[in-house]
Amino acid sequence: MSSARILGQAIIGLAAQTVEIEATISNGLPQLNIVGMSENRAKQSRERVRSAIEHAGFKLPDRRIVINLAPSDVPKEHAGFDLPIALSILIASQQLEAARFNDLCAMGELSLTGEIRAVPGLLIAALACEERGLTLLQANQVQTGRQATLSAGLGIHHLSDLKLPLRSMTALKLDKNEEPTIPRPGLDDIKGQQTAKRALIIAATGGHHLLLFGPPGSGKTMLAKRILGLMAPLTEQEAVEIACIQSVAAGTFPGRMLERPFREVHHSTSAAALIGGGSPPRPGEITLAHLGVLLLDELPEFTHAVLNQLRQPLESGSIDLSRAHYKVRFPAKFQLIAAMNPCPCGWLGSRRPCRCSVEHITRYRNRVSGPILDRIDLQVEVPALDPKIFFREPPMRHQDEHEIAIDQIQQARAFRLQRLQTTPQPDDKDALDPGAKRLLMQAAQTLHFSARAIQKLIRVGRTIADLDCTANISPRHLEEALVLRQT
Ligand SMILES: [Zn+2]
Known part of the structure; x- marks a missing residue:
């Protein structure tokens, strides 16, 4: 009897686990048995392996072959x-x-003729192998876009390549330093909407969730997309996290360059598609939006069941999925932007007549109240654009507006970093100056604010003070924070 063992990688969520593949060949009736994986997968794999070996110019031994994959309880x-x-x-x-x-360590799907194909999670396996001092023998990734530059190991195209010396195989290197260079549309080409633009700047600086409400066609989605151009460039670690998610999602490569994701979710989306699931577990929209933006358009149209699924990720930045045979945690740290009309017909407060009854409007707005609205710091109206503004020449060169915003945000980030270095865990409440404290108390009494609402106001005030590069939160900062939560 002869035997051999080789290593593979199982992918569970966004983690890889080493699996040992052991082959024994003994005398007996010619057969190929695979144990340690599901019967269905074993059956399919057996057919592909059998055919690929013959086509690659090797020979399948006419003896009894048993393959064991261990540990057997790893999916x-x-x-x-x-x-x-x-x-x-x-x-x-x-x-x-x-x-x-x-x-x-080897990983790749075989075609019947011996070609080697990439499988979801290849990048995760490559990173795990590198950590464990192994070299990954894998499908050549050069054709699959960005993931190629992030893969490490030896690339092979065909099973017959194994006859070649390993040195001559393509060495794929790990290159995590690539900076995104695709210019993002800036604030410059949006006319008017100064309040919404300011809210975007504040949201991008402090990582606040944002609700935009206004009539159809006022540019809510277009505004939402502009936040990507204001967010900080990806760090190396963030780039790897995003690439790993795309690696298991398979087939969602954004192109050559890696950027912060922007996922627009329609209200017909199911809870499963939003949070992820399936077997093997696939990331849902909230994970695909990790470190980027999740846009929920027409927020009141989402069912409670779907919105409730967002509570855990909004709180913890991750989602736990547990099914009969697995438990995985996917990251889901996204910035939420929600958009809604002011009333069911959409035209309330605009020049077109609104046909909705008060009762309808209240019911419509109540649909979004509660847990989700509670977690959105900034709520801003996006009114229909006045045609006069549309045709008016911009007061400054367009380019300047975006550049000024970027400068401001960068300065605010640097200021905050410095501030946090001097007081590592500051209570934002302590930064309120006496005037701001008085204003907050008055507002809380007259407007019946909850403790959570007060906390949110202080958080937004803190970000606005950072944009001003001042350590104290003044009444002016709080006033602006009050204006930016209109519902
Ligand atoms: Zn209406």
Whole structure:
């Protein structure tokens, strides 16, 4: 009896676990048995491996072959075990030399003719292998866009490439430093809407969630998209996190460059599509929006069941999915932008007549009250644009408006960083100056603010003070914070 073992990687959520693939060849009736993975996957893999070995110019031994994948209780929910299974058979039958494949881990799906295909999670496996001092033998990723530059290991195209010396295979290197260079549309090409633009600047600086409400066609979605151009550039760590999510989501490569994601979710989206799930577990929209923006357009049209699913991620920045045979945690730290009309017909407060009854309007707005609205710091009206403004020449060169905003945000970030270095865990409440304290108390009494609402006001006031580069929150900062929560 001869045997061989080779390593593979199972992907569970956004983590990789090493799996040992062991092949034994013994005398007996010719057969190929795979144990340690689901029966259905084993059956499919067996057919692909059998056919690929023959087509690649190797020979499937006419003996009894048993493949065992261990540990058996780790879910092996991808087709990437084809390659290590084939490799273990070829080593056990002495068609390939075992010593060449020490410290190597293999992952790739085989086609019937022996081509090697990428599988979801390849990048996660590559990063895990690098950490564990292994080299990943994998499908060549050059064609799949950005992920290529983030992959590490040896790329091979075809099972017959295994006959070549390993040195001659394409070495894929890990390059995490690429900066996004795609220019994002700025604030410059939006006419008017000064309040909304200011709210975007504040939201981008302090990471506040934002609600935009206004009639259809007032540019709420267009405004929401502009926040990407105001957010901080991705750090190396963030770029890797986003790439890993895209790696398991498979097929959602954004192109050559990696950027903060912007996910626009329609109200017909199911709770499962929003939070993720399935087998193997796939990230949902909230995870695909991680470190970027999640836009919920027409917020009142979302069902309570769907909105309730957002509570945990808004609180903790992650989502736990547990099913019968797995438990995974996906990151979901997104900036929420919600958009809604002021009334069911959309025209309340604009020049067009609104046909909605008071009762209808109240019911419509009540649909979004509660847990979600409670977590949105900034609530801003986006009125229909006055045609006069539309045709008016801009007061300054467009480019300048965006550049000034970027400068302001960068200064505010630097100021906050410095502020946090001197007092590591400051209570924002302590930064209120006496005048601001008085104003807050008056506002809380007359407007019946809850403790949470007061806290939100202080948070927004803190960000506005940072934009002013002042340590204290003054009445002026709080006044602006009050204006920016109109509902
Ligand atoms: Zn109406």
